[in-house]
Amino acid sequence: MVVVACGxxxxxxxxxxxxxxxxxxxxxxxxxxxxVGRHDPEAAAWLDDALATPPLPGTPEFMRxxxxxxxxxxxxxxxGWPPSRIARAAILAASVHAAGVxxxxxxxxxxxxxxxxxxxxxxxxxxxxxxxARFVDLAADxxxxxxxxxxxxxxxxxxxxxxxxxxxxxxxxxxxxxxTGAPLARVAGLPQRATAGLRRMAAxxxxxxxxxxxxxxxxxxxxxxxxxxx
Amino acid sequence: xTKMFDPHIHMTSRTTDDYAAMRRAGIVAVTExxxxxxxxxxxxxxxxxxxxxxxxxxxxxxxxxxxxxxxTLGLNPKEANNPDIVDGVLELVDxxxxxxxxxxxxxxxxxxxxxxxxxxxxxxxxxxxRHDLPVMIHTPHRDKKAGTRRTLDLLREAGMPPHLTxxxxxxxxxxxxxxxxxxxxxxxxxxxxxxxxxxxxxxxQSFGPERIMxxxxxxWGISDPLKVPKTVQAMRDAGIxxxxxxxxxxxxxxxxxxxxxxxxxxxxxIPLPVDQRLLFEGNxxxxxxxxxxxxxxxxxxxx
Numbered sequence: 001m002v003v004v005a006c007g008x009x010x011x012x013x014x015x016x017x018x019x020x021x022x023x024x025x026x027x028x029x030x031x032x033x034x035x036v037g038r039h040d041p042e043a044a045a046w047l048d049d050a051l052a053t054p055p056l057p058g059t060p061e062f063m064r065x066x067x068x069x070x071x072x073x074x075x076x077x078x079x080g081w082p083p084s085r086i087a088r089a090a091i092l093a094a095s096v097h098a099a100g101v102x103x104x105x106x107x108x109x110x111x112x113x114x115x116x117x118x119x120x121x122x123x124x125x126x127x128x129x130x131x132x133a134r135f136v137d138l139a140a141d142x143x144x145x146x147x148x149x150x151x152x153x154x155x156x157x158x159x160x161x162x163x164x165x166x167x168x169x170x171x172x173x174x175x176x177x178x179x180t181g182a183p184l185a186r187v188a189g190l191p192q193r194a195t196a197g198l199r200r201m202a203a204x205x206x207x208x209x210x211x212x213x214x215x216x217x218x219x220x221x222x223x224x225x226x227x228x229x230x
Numbered sequence: 231x232t233k234m235f236d237p238h239i240h241m242t243s244r245t246t247d248d249y250a251a252m253r254r255a256g257i258v259a260v261t262e263x264x265x266x267x268x269x270x271x272x273x274x275x276x277x278x279x280x281x282x283x284x285x286x287x288x289x290x291x292x293x294x295x296x297x298x299x300x301x302t303l304g305l306n307p308k309e310a311n312n313p314d315i316v317d318g319v320l321e322l323v324d325x326x327x328x329x330x331x332x333x334x335x336x337x338x339x340x341x342x343x344x345x346x347x348x349x350x351x352x353x354x355x356x357x358x359x360r361h362d363l364p365v366m367i368h369t370p371h372r373d374k375k376a377g378t379r380r381t382l383d384l385l386r387e388a389g390m391p392p393h394l395t396x397x398x399x400x401x402x403x404x405x406x407x408x409x410x411x412x413x414x415x416x417x418x419x420x421x422x423x424x425x426x427x428x429x430x431x432x433x434x435q436s437f438g439p440e441r442i443m444x445x446x447x448x449x450w451g452i453s454d455p456l457k458v459p460k461t462v463q464a465m466r467d468a469g470i471x472x473x474x475x476x477x478x479x480x481x482x483x484x485x486x487x488x489x490x491x492x493x494x495x496x497x498x499x500i501p502l503p504v505d506q507r508l509l510f511e512g513n514x515x516x517x518x519x520x521x522x523x524x525x526x527x528x529x530x531x532x533x
Binding site (some may be wrong): 002042140141143144145146147167169172175176179200201204207208211212213 | 268269272304308311313341342343344371372373374375376401402403425429
């Protein structure tokens with residue numbers, strides 16, 4: 001078995017898989033399925049079989065597998081990712097690897113055909129996929145979702161935006177987080193990405209709130225304070 | 231009763247109860263801008279059916295409650311970011327802009343202010359000029375002030391005449407620059423966001439009624455299709471002159487959309503007779519009820 005070191009959450013049963021160290025693409029599904037096995041060995045064996053020849057993302061076989069993985073794994077009271085999401089991440093890692101250069105188009109199709117939990121799994125798994133920068137358009141598009149769990153799956157607890165988003169996309173995402181009440185404390189890498197442009201947008205928004213007579217969200221002050229230190 | 235025109239309301243999301251309540255409150259005409267459905271459409275064909283419903287079924291449905299229904303067609307900024315559909319949708323917009331009841335290109339504008347949105351907005355402004363139609367502009371919720379300025383800059387550079395341009399969703403931060411530009415200024419009165427009735431009263435007291443409009447923008451989200459009559463009441467309670475109120479909720483929307491040549495101001499002065507015996511493609515708004523013909527509903531509203 002490949003060593004699983006879970007960074008800050010090492011030692012916990014269900015760590016955050018995005019904290020995994022970089023692994024070879026072909027090793028990632030196995031690492032993830034080991035995590036599934038800790039929760040449900042039977043489901044892990046089923047998944048291991050299913051991933052022997054991974055279906056290409058977006059195909060009917062893939063969509064079925066993604067859906068069944070959600071049903072097969074019961075919820076867990078433990079912190080971190082639910083087992084169903086870890087299983088889906090394993091499927092995604094294997095299938096995206098198998099898709100080669102077709103992966104971005106195929107993953108976009110899979111995303112379009114997914115329900116909310118499946119979309120969340122795709123977005124949260126992005127940093128575990130081979131060459132994740134290829135999926136930046138799909139990730140940016142997910143920021144436009146008005147389904148809050150989908151928006152938060154990319155904006156929160158996800159290193160993808162800070163690593164791969166261009167500044168205008170990142171800034172819009174941060175402002176939308178303030179708008180929709182997604183806590184900025186959960187936006188990974190925000191302090192490193194706080195720029196003068198983002199500070200200007202935050203200040204304008206604070207002016208707008210004040211002139212409307214509405215309360216200023218506390219996260220706006222948090223954002224403006226972040227700007228000051230850069 | 232004051233006659234009202236809601237210049238921006240998404241009736242496809244509303245019920246027949248809403249239509250009836252709007253008519254009772256004095257709303258006799260609406261413009262429904264094409265927009266998104268809360269989640270993005272992923273096929274060009276979905277837009278064709280949507281445009282057809284705006285010029286077809288929805289128009290008929292409104293008429294069944296004594297309300298004249300106009301629409302604007304366009305590709306909204308949120309869906310402008312999907313490269314797989316934009317070219318096909320713009321071809322459809324070009325085609326359907328010629329239909330009866332289409333009074334502007336809209337709602338178009340910025341959401342994320344992405345390069346794709348720049349491109350789609352500019353292309354639709356060109357289309358409006360080619361079709362001799364006004365444009366109905368959505369301003370972004372996030373980074374609103376900068377977004378409104380960028381919109382005005384783009385429109386000026388594209389040579390879009392200000393008198394043919396309605397900039398919507400204004401607030402205290404944007405109204406002044408919009409009026410200075412010579413464009414018309416819409417205000418969306420929402421429960422809990424955008425603009426509310428007391429603030430709108432304040433804006434009218436500061437800026438007067440010229441080129442000012444109010445709308446409910448009511449859609450599938452929390453919104454209120456009676457916000458125009460409620461704002462009329464708030465203005466009246468604050469002592470704003472009846473003449474100014476009528477300018478804002480009746481004369482201005484008509485003057486703006488009549489520039490399309492597809493809306494006859496004189497015809498709007500005549501109440502639309504209701505005949506619920508009519509069918510649209512074999513379909514009716516009735517579900518077994520007796521059809522209202524010049525119903526008490528309209529008689530009451532006209533009283």
